[in-house]
């Protein structure tokens with residue numbers, strides 16, 4: 001009887017915790033180079049648009065999903081030299097390292113933990129990025145870059161981004177500088193197929209570290 005109970009509770013524990021650590025969806029993580037480069041304080045290849053940091057597989061609660069099956073691939077081979085390569089140079093540049101090294105690192109640390117094969121991983125990330133022009137979305141609600149010193153409330157950022165994703169799903173990350181909270185990254189929740197934006201779970205908002213008022 002006791003052994004049976006022990007067995008059952010172990011089983012319940014296993015099922016609960018394996019399920020909790022399952023792959024659930026992705027985060028499309030984009031960097032705002034002005035905020036990021038101010039933090040980095042070394043040669044940083046600034047751009048005036050949001051660049052891709054990566055597409056990260058996560059659990060239902062938004063924690064990194066670790067498959068235990070990370071694997072390197074020849075990323076140059078995967079990407080080739082055609083349109084995908086050109087798109088990646090534009091949308092997914094390495095701000096502080098060689099583009100190819102960023103792509104290799106992101107594939108290894110995130111992509112290879114996901115169910116996607118390398119080509120799909122890179123192609124879908126680019127397709128998702130092309131759906132969202134965040135600079136334009138923010139401009140539409142009156143948030144204009146390079147007017148540092150002006151802050152906007154985080155709900156205004158969310159409102160602008162919601163208009164283009166259709167979801168109130170924005171996780172904002174800031175760099176706390178002497179001047180205040182500077183926007184450095186925007187994370188959008190994406191379905192498990194890496195094709196559509198979805199709502200983030202409430203727990204995921206805990207990753208936010210911006211104050212109420214954010215510099216752009």
Ligand SMILES: *[C@@H]1O[C@H](CO)[C@@H](O)[C@H](O)[C@H]1NC(C)=O
Pocket residue numbers: 042043
């Ligand atoms: C930054 O870039 C400039 C020009 O490319 C170079 O001369 C300088 O050594 C670089 N500094 C660092 C810290 O890498």
Ligand SMILES: *[C@@H]1O[C@H](CO)[C@@H](O)[C@H](O)[C@H]1NC(C)=O
Pocket residue numbers: 074075076077
């Ligand atoms: C990766 O693929 C490229 C292009 O096909 C090739 O030139 C390179 O040698 C390969 N790298 C490795 C480490 O196999």
Ligand SMILES: *[C@@H]1O[C@H](CO)[C@@H](O)[C@H](O)[C@H]1NC(C)=O
Pocket residue numbers: 158168205
């Ligand atoms: C969006 O989310 C914020 C908090 O995360 C909430 O205050 C706001 O009411 C939401 N807006 C909509 C339209 O759902």
